[in-house]
Amino acid sequence: EPEVTQTPSHQVTQMGQEVILRCVPISNHLYFYWYRQILGQKVEFLVSFYNNEISEKSEIFDDQFSVERPDGSNFTLKIRSTKLEDSAMYFCASSEGAGLQETQYFGPGTRLLVL
Amino acid sequence: GESVGLHLPTLSVQEGDNSIINCAYSNSASDYFIWYKQESGKGPQFIIDIRSNMDKRQGQRVTVLLNKTVKHLSLQIAATQPGDSAVYFCAEKSSNGGGFKTIFGAGTRLFVKA
Numbered sequence: 001e002p003e004v005t006q007t008p009s010h011q012v013t014q015m016g017q018e019v020i021l022r023c024v025p026i027s028n029h030l031y032f033y034w035y036r037q038i039l040g041q042k043v044e045f046l047v048s049f050y051n052n053e054i055s056e057k058s059e060i061f062d063d064q065f066s067v068e069r070p071d072g073s074n075f076t077l078k079i080r081s082t083k084l085e086d087s088a089m090y091f092c093a094s095s096e097g098a099g100l101q102e103t104q105y106f107g108p109g110t111r112l113l114v115l
Numbered sequence: 116g117e118s119v120g121l122h123l124p125t126l127s128v129q130e131g132d133n134s135i136i137n138c139a140y141s142n143s144a145s146d147y148f149i150w151y152k153q154e155s156g157k158g159p160q161f162i163i164d165i166r167s168n169m170d171k172r173q174g175q176r177v178t179v180l181l182n183k184t185v186k187h188l189s190l191q192i193a194a195t196q197p198g199d200s201a202v203y204f205c206a207e208k209s210s211n212g213g214g215f216k217t218i219f220g221a222g223t224r225l226f227v228k229a
Contacts, residue, residue: 004158035219043159043204043219056216091158100147100208100215101166106158 002026004107006092012113013082021077021110023092032075033093033104034067036060043091049075050098082114127226134192136223138205143186147208150179150190153222154201162190162203192225200227 005024013019025032034046048056049067064086066078075094079086089111093104128134140148146167151159165172165179165188172179178191188205205220 042221043206045216045218048216058216093158098215100210101164103161103164104217106160108156109158 004092004094004105006090006107006110008110009108010111010113012115015084015114016081019079019082019112021079021090021092021112023075023077023094023107024073025075025092025094026096026105027073029094029096029105031055031095031098031102032067032069033095034077035091035093035106036088037091037109038088046077048098055098079112082112084114087112087114124221125224125226127228128195130197130227130229131194134190134195134199134225134227136190136192136203136205136225138188138190138220140186140188140205140207140220142207142209143183145207145209148179148181148188149206149208149217150177150188151204151206151219152199152201153204159204159219195225195227197227197229200225 004026007022011019032049035043036046037043045058047054047061047067052069064080068076089109091109092107095102095104149164150162152162153159163174163177163179165181170181176193180189192199202222202224204222207218208215
């Protein structure tokens with residue numbers, strides 16, 4: 001069964017450093033998403049991406065964040081200058097379409113720890 | 116503002132019993148609701164969904180009930196098994212200027228005792 005994959009599984013970084021989290025969505029999916037989950041809290045939407053453009057973003061997704069689809073398979077989330085409060089689990093998701101009932105498939109997540 | 120939340124943070128049930136996980140939402144215009152299961156170290160996994168024009172939907176061992184009058188959603192798991200132990204999230208999907216945004220609730224941790 002096809003699945004969303006994410007690398008690395010864990011990332012430790014110093015405050016102020018840049019990090020890039022990588023995702024490989026399911027191959028025939030066209031819509032991609034990033035979510036984050038601070039430890040013990042709910043999953044929060046960050047951004048959705050389609051056709052090489054951001055389609056939706058939340059108030060969390062400020063100028064420190066950017067997304068990119070550098071090639072035909074990868075989808076990345078970059079945090080330019082990490083802050084302590086960026087420590088969280090980051091989930092990538094993808095879906096075939098963007099309709100109301102379109103199912104999003106989540107990857108296993110990258111646990112980011114900012115020291 | 117919009118919010119989706121859960122009544123109880125943890126639920127402990129005996130193996131074989133039925134489980135009921137509850138969720139309240141505040142946006143009366145919400146059109147679509149989803150239950151996700153999150154096992155330790157994994158991402159959320161779709162379980163079942165329901166549109167706002169329905170009040171009940173059944174899957175394999177799971178049933179979702181929607182009460183729009185009181186803005187309440189529940190997930191019922193029949194004959195709960197140890198493999199059902201996980202955190203369960205309700206989520207609301209609503210239109211946002213042409214696209215859709217998924218808003219997750221806080222999560223309920225289900226413990227299944229053997």
